[in-house]
Amino acid sequence: MKVFVTGGNGFIGQVVVKTLIEHGHEVLALAHSDHSAQQLTQAGATPIKGSLDDLDSLSTAAKSSDGVIHLAFTNDFNHYDEAVAKDMAAIKALGDALANTDKPLVNTSGTLMAVGMGRTATEQDHMAHPVGRAASEALALSYAQQGVRASVVRLAPTVHDVQRQGFGSILAQMAVNQGKIGYVGDGTNVWPSVHRNDAAQLFVAALENGEAGATYNAVAEEGVPVKTIVETIGNTLRVPVEHFDEETAKAYFGWFEPTVVGSNPISSTWTQKVLDWHPREKGLLDDLKTCLSNPTNVAALQQPRN
Structure with a gap:
């Protein structure tokens, strides 16, 4: 074609x-x-x-x-x-x-x-x-x-690889620039990847x-818990992981706060069946760890995102 x-x-x-x-x-x-x-x-x-x-x-x-x-x-x-x-x-x-x-x-x-x-x-x-x-x-x-x-x-x-992780990269940049990271509530809300x-x-x-x-x-x-994403970022960067109350979360995350507290569990079972599509690559957390273990990538996060 x-x-x-x-x-x-x-x-x-x-x-x-x-x-x-x-x-x-x-x-x-x-x-x-x-x-x-x-x-x-x-x-x-x-x-x-x-x-x-x-x-x-x-x-x-x-x-x-x-x-x-x-x-x-x-x-x-x-x-x-x-x-x-x-x-x-x-x-x-x-x-x-x-x-x-x-x-x-x-x-x-x-x-x-x-x-x-x-x-x-x-x-x-x-x-x-x-x-x-x-x-x-x-x-x-x-x-x-x-x-x-x-x-x-x-x-x-x-959407991720070893260089970029979508919403995960936004959180990682905040952690790099603010010297800490946190989650809201019990952190069990999820993001798909x-x-x-x-x-x-x-x-x-x-x-x-x-x-x-x-x-x-x-x-x-289908859904990676936001708390797990936050902990992976904090542990890899060696910055404190905190539990944020609502006021602290709004100050820390700014415009991104509604997304951090939101949940988006979603299935691809039907997609995989009808199109014979079966994801084979590494998961989000693996790519986050690989990315944030590279000092060059961490240094790049110190620059404002476009």
Whole structure:
């Protein structure tokens, strides 16, 4: 297949491009700069100059392809509504281009779109009134009714390898810069995780064999207790691990406090069954330990996160 990929230079996108090529696919990838285009060329992909704002380029590339994997997202959480609006415009351009072709469109979402269920969520759980990226998810899936083999891959918030661990890296940076770390309540609230290599395999599986209208959960570990994550970070960095009361937690974590106290247990049992996808990489805690045992990585955390 000729596959158009957005976000092909990203943390997950790089592995998706590599995996697609290993599966024998030809890859066209959106490139927002000359440097990005050079990296994609070196990876074996054909760069398509443009950005998420360039809807005509997205449409043209999608029409010339046999399928699309949409990974790109503007991670500007200071202007989140604008980022979501841009994402939805891109999804519409891609979906309209593929309408009535039965070609696959794999969109990216997150497991946090199925939070607050009061139980372990599944692929069948969706927000009753979707907002934010849940609205993007719903828009993408709506194209299943317009002749597109549209599906969604929900990423765990702690996509990881030995260099980056998603939410875990945010906590680690706070620990490095504040000289301690803590948890709230009993710390049994959980975050799911997945290694980026396993996530990339799932995107390709959804492209090749996904069902129209399906949601797939990129989750290897259904729920790692936040207290365990905090203790792993504290012990590896050799900083104190404390129990924070509500006031201390808000002062320490700031904007991240609601996430630290939240819980997102979610299953990928159905995903693994229907797509024969089985995560094989190391878990979150192993990668956290490896990352934070490297002085160079710890020194990098002393710099503000972009």
